[in-house]
Amino acid sequence: MNTITGSPRDDPPPRLVESVVTSDDTLRRAAALGDTNAFAEILQRHGPSMFRYARRLLNDRGDAEEVVQDAFIAAWQAIPDFRGDSSLRTWLFTITGRKAIDLLRKKRPVPVDNDAFTSLAATGPDPGTHAGLLEALDAALAELPYLQRAVWLLREIEQMSYAEIATTLHTTPTVVRGQLARGRAALKERLKDWR
Template sequence: MTDDHADSADLPVSDRVLLDLSAAGDRTSFEQLVRRHGPSLTRYARRMLRDEGDVSEVVQDTFVVAWKQSSSFRGESTVRTWLFSICSRKIVDSRRVKRAQPMPDWLLEPAHVGRALDPHVFASNQEFVSALEKALAELPPRQRASWVLREIEGMTFPQIGVALSLSADGVRGHHLRARNALSLRMARWK
């Protein structure tokens, strides 16, 4: 018999199964959810908040709420969307006290900048990132959130609607306005 088929232990466990196990008190399953979704929640929070301390606090609070409410998850959305919904509410809570500021340029830089990269290309990329961050910071919060969740996190309009407590059509409107505003502000790079 050949080993052509993957062992069932090698298959990734679904978010829902991990959340159900977490609700039963399995910390290891919850840690898997944190490792799986923490980076995307952090990217989202960085684009919405002023400083790294606020980002860390929001993401941590998101997972604390998720842990405490894991048994009450109704499954009306994906676990990922549910986590973004919690994170969005935590961002709003954080923003009540502080205003948003663009994330540092280095967060959008390529992870591995090779030595062969043309200095002109590198400088152009830096200038583009700076202009994009400035343009994003000028958008109203819901437009910025809609654009970031759609364009960077790849979420669907209905998922974003759940995360931001908006209808899918409302998200589409915010996203369209954000795209139009960014298109005008970023016309130099077209």
């Protein structure tokens, strides 16, 4: 009814266009019921950060791609059993970290020629280039123990809280704080030529 004339309205009511952002929890529940579109949205939303995390943990693009693919396969298979004790993002990072550890266990260390290593260490990256700084950071991260590297990446790159990191890595926030402090100190020492 048109309120001005009191007659029935011929034109349809105006439509409101809404931008609907589906929550992770809604996507998780839909994916648990077999909705592949919901799972595809999860892939789009969290895949890039999972890849970034795996890439820095493993220092190899191909290995990171393999780990993230394995993590998503594992997530698809396990999502019906996911109870939601943590956020979906934290759960996905936990799976990614486990897959990275599994891959590292499969790989055997490659013997390094000491002379080649010494000459490489003596030359180091060129401090005058931005690309050199990123290479130096990647090299310094690769030298950190796994837990320090994982904590640093989740905190500094992925901006996770201490509690989320603790859940992801199955440890406590206190351990996270300690590992982060040691990792930061080690990186500061290794990258002192870049200041």
